[in-house]
Amino acid sequence: MKILLVFISAAIVNNFVLTYFLGICPFLGVSKRIDTSVNMGLATTFVMSLAAAITWLINHYILIAFNLPFLQNVTYIITIASLVQLVEMFIRKSSPSLYRSLGIFLPLITTNCAILGLTLFAALREYSFIESLSFGIGAGAGFTIALVIMAGIREELEFADVPAPLKGAPMTLLVAGMLALAFMGFAGLLSV
Amino acid sequence: METGLVISIVAMGGLGAFFAVFLTVASQKLKVEEDPMVEKIMEALPQTNCGACGFAGCHALAEKIAAGQAPVNGCPAGGQDVADQLARIVGVESMKAKRLVAVVLCRGGNAEAKRSVVYKGDRTCAAADLTGGEKDCAYSCLGYGDCVEACNFEAMAMNENGLPVVFFDKCVGCGACARACPRDIIEMHTEDRRLFVYCRNRDKGPQAKKACKVACIACRLCVKDCEVEGGIEIKDNLATINYELCPQDDKPTRRCPTKCILFGENERITSASFYAGGMQKVSGD
Numbered sequence: 001m002k003i004l005l006v007f008i009s010a011a012i013v014n015n016f017v018l019t020y021f022l023g024i025c026p027f028l029g030v031s032k033r034i035d036t037s038v039n040m041g042l043a044t045t046f047v048m049s050l051a052a053a054i055t056w057l058i059n060h061y062i063l064i065a066f067n068l069p070f071l072q073n074v075t076y077i078i079t080i081a082s083l084v085q086l087v088e089m090f091i092r093k094s095s096p097s098l099y100r101s102l103g104i105f106l107p108l109i110t111t112n113c114a115i116l117g118l119t120l121f122a123a124l125r126e127y128s129f130i131e132s133l134s135f136g137i138g139a140g141a142g143f144t145i146a147l148v149i150m151a152g153i154r155e156e157l158e159f160a161d162v163p164a165p166l167k168g169a170p171m172t173l174l175v176a177g178m179l180a181l182a183f184m185g186f187a188g189l190l191s192v
Numbered sequence: 193m194e195t196g197l198v199i200s201i202v203a204m205g206g207l208g209a210f211f212a213v214f215l216t217v218a219s220q221k222l223k224v225e226e227d228p229m230v231e232k233i234m235e236a237l238p239q240t241n242c243g244a245c246g247f248a249g250c251h252a253l254a255e256k257i258a259a260g261q262a263p264v265n266g267c268p269a270g271g272q273d274v275a276d277q278l279a280r281i282v283g284v285e286s287m288k289a290k291r292l293v294a295v296v297l298c299r300g301g302n303a304e305a306k307r308s309v310v311y312k313g314d315r316t317c318a319a320a321d322l323t324g325g326e327k328d329c330a331y332s333c334l335g336y337g338d339c340v341e342a343c344n345f346e347a348m349a350m351n352e353n354g355l356p357v358v359f360f361d362k363c364v365g366c367g368a369c370a371r372a373c374p375r376d377i378i379e380m381h382t383e384d385r386r387l388f389v390y391c392r393n394r395d396k397g398p399q400a401k402k403a404c405k406v407a408c409i410a411c412r413l414c415v416k417d418c419e420v421e422g423g424i425e426i427k428d429n430l431a432t433i434n435y436e437l438c439p440q441d442d443k444p445t446r447r448c449p450t451k452c453i454l455f456g457e458n459e460r461i462t463s464a465s466f467y468a469g470g471m472q473k474v475s476g477d
Contacts, residue, residue: 058207066199075207082211089222096224100251 003134006127009190010138016114017146018183023114027147028172030105037151038144039098040105043091045140047083048115052136054079055119056129076119084110114143149179229258229281236277237267240344244268244292244366257282268292269345269364291383292365294348294358295458298333298377299390300404301353305332316341321374328403331392333377339369349466359463386440386459387433389414391452394428401450408452414444 016022023044030040055076063069088106092099099106109115118139122132153175162171233254241249245266247256256262257278264278271291279285305327313319317338320326325334335354347362348369356378358369370378377392389408393400397409410429418424423438424431431453438444442455 062203062207066203067196068200068203071200071204074204078207078211082215085215086218089219092224093222 003130005190006131007134007138007141010118010135011142011145012183013186013190015142015146015183015186016117016139017143018180019187020114020117021180022117023112023143024176025108026105026112027143027150028169028176029108030102031147031150031154031172034148034151034155036098036101037147040102041140041144041147043087043102043106044109044112044115044143045137047080047087047109048118048140048143049133049136050083051076051080051115051119052122052132052139053129054083056122056127056132059123060129072120072123073116076116080115080119081110114139146179150176153179227255227258230254232281233257233278236270236274236281238269238274238364240269240366242269242344242364242366242368244364244368269366271364292367292380293360293363293383293458294339294365294367294369294378295381295388296333296339296356296358296378297388297390297392298331298355299406299452300327300329300332301351301355302335303353304405305329306403317372318374329393329395329400329407331375331377331394332404334375338372338374339378342368342372344368347463351466357461357466358458359461359466360459361462361464381435384440385435386456387438387442387444387453388458389431389433389453390457391430391450394430396429400429406450406452409450411449413447413449414453417444417447419443 017027031037058075122135237250239250245253247253264282265275267274307326309326311320311326315336317334317336320334333355337350339356340348345364347359348356351357367380370380391408393407400407401409408431410426414431415424419439420437424433445453445455
């Protein structure tokens, strides 16, 4: 039961992008088109779930076992960077056009604070392995949801009559704010 | 204290080494062979992804050029400069770039074409075409400037007569305007073509004449005046130039009663001449 709650909490109630404001960079950068944002979401979800699992193992069998919790941040960053490298190689091989459309935002997953935040939260809240994994997948799903909603709105905005001073970035940020406001409706629903 | 130091160094070193080995293996398995030439070609291309070359964007063309499956002058938007650069990169003799230029094949502006309806809908050609537009001629320019909107290179504008003009010096030949035109009035032609029939009306002569002062009425005078047999033919009540045969001179234009076949007209308008002293009337008479 707790596994499911952790998942829903990470995906919707405590959405990483819209309530913690983590991972805003790709949220604004890769949300112009729905298909690209879905792919970005999937890539990030993959990195998040793998990172959650691997960092749990590292945390428990290396850091805690040898009493080295002060190395947490450094090891987590190494792990995430390696995973992103792997994903980058894989996407480059399997879909060159996706590789080009994600552009700089693909290697930037490395420094996506949503992922580091996820691993640190999981350690802080002392999740079990399965809970960590569920937390990772949930956070990834939440990230994808936020990205896709944003991309959907922005695709419609292309045809909207936006006042000239608000065109582009200001309008995007306004929409992001309203989206965050909407997600505040879930606040306090779960406390996991 | 010292053991803590040793342990942390070993732990971090071990993790680093593990990931290094893991990534090395992965990079061997997932290796992508990319021709370094593709990147160089990409840098030389305009990177507007306009699609004029017929491939899916600049990168696709770069790959084809690197593989020798496309000519170095394959980028119409880049013109001679890009063709020369690409030839140097690929290491072949430069070819003359075939520059394409858009030609608007309708001269029935507000002054020439008869209008008998008022259109109050969405002011785009695509929407106006659904209702038939304002002009009587069903083949005419609708005049709402979808083509000008489509142009990424500031090479088109609407003149005061309500017709789009192409700036001969600015046009890169990407064909975006031709695709945007719902009535296919805009055609892409190579630079060396200078003789055009500026009308697409395929109605019978009297009917065409009634709708527009500068319509082709299929009188056959240009057909007779063309020096080569078959250089100009009448197809569907419309004079049609066969560019393979027809010599590019002004002989066929001399006796045209409506002045819809013209020689060298499209080269007259450049962005400088258009914007100098307001707008310039495109109508010849």
